[in-house]
Amino acid sequence: MCFGKCARCIGYKLLILAFLCIVANILLYFPNGETRFASEYQLSKYVACLHGIIGGGxxxxxxxxxxxGLEYDNCCGCCGHENCGKSCAMLxxxxxxxxxxxxxxxxFIISxxxxxxxxxxxxxxxxxxxxPFTNSSGGYLLERDRWSECREPRNIVEWNLTLFSILLVLGGIELILCSIQVINGFLGGICWVCCNQEEKYFARTFAPENGLKPL
Structure with missing residues (x-):
């Protein structure tokens, strides 16, 4: 069914997004490609939360x-009932x-x-x-003339702004895709249950001993 194909498409997209989140989080540790700030613990506490590596990755x-793998997964056939197994896998x-x-x-939240x-x-x-900008509640983002208040690391405001924004967007997209799969999995599971019931009904109705044939 299309539910399995949809899940597979979502899965591949999530793999790409997870890889990008990990890369973005790693780059946060090395402003301007320098390693000394990470070794001296002179980075934002939110970088150390590993939200891109663990959460988004x-x-x-x-x-x-x-x-x-959902398109071909049937929970080992669910005791010989393939549609029942696929329904279980989707749910x-x-x-x-x-x-x-x-x-x-x-x-998303840490970003x-x-x-x-x-x-x-x-x-x-x-x-x-x-x-220096903790009391501005994000207002510093619109006050570019204040960014020069940060002497070291160089261009740290631009560096953090770019990478945290990327992680924010990637985390948001992942959140949407996973929410879509919750709905897709529920609908797919219900549909496969209905298909299974329908097949059982036709099998009983048009069984050879009943002498009936489908039109």
């Missing part, structure tokens, strides 16, 4: 793998989708917080490592 690989995909929703939601609080940097005003 690892926790998305599981549902993606389940969705890709159980909702659990995998729920794991994906948790992971992508985590990625939003990272953007709102701003980077951890050496402030030109306070001459110390602080979060």
């Amino acid at each position: 690892i926790l998305i690989f599981l549902p993606a793998a389940v969705f890709i 159980s995909s909702g659990l995998a989708a729920f794991i994906g929703i948790l992971g992508s939601g985590y990625c 939003a917080l990272g953007l709102s609080h701003g980077p951890y940097c050496l402030s030109a005003v306070e001459q110390n490592w602080v979060y």
Whole structure:
């Protein structure tokens, strides 16, 4: 059925998105390609949350793998009843989708917080490592003239803004795709149950001993 093909398509998309989330999160550790800030723990606390690696990455690989194999999965035939097995597989995909929703939601929320609080940097005003924009509630994003307050790492505002925004968008797309699969899995499971009942009905009605033949 088309429900299995839809799940497979969602699975492949999630694999690509998960890989991009992991790459974006890794890049957050190396502003301008420099490693010394990570080794000296001079990065935003939201970078260390690993929201792209764990949330948008690892926790998305599981549902993606389940969705890709769903078209041909029938739960070992469910004791010889193929349609029953496919229905079980489709309905159980909702659990995998729920794991994906948790992971992508985590990625989305942490990315939003990272953007709102701003980077951890050496402030030109306070001459110390602080979060200079934490009280602006994200307003600093529209005040480009203030970005120069961060002396080190260089261009850290632009770096964080770009990568956290990418993770925010990717996490949001993953969240939508996993939510779609919850609906797709439920509808697919119900449809396969109905097909199974219909086949049983015709098998009983037009059994040879009844002497009836389908039109």
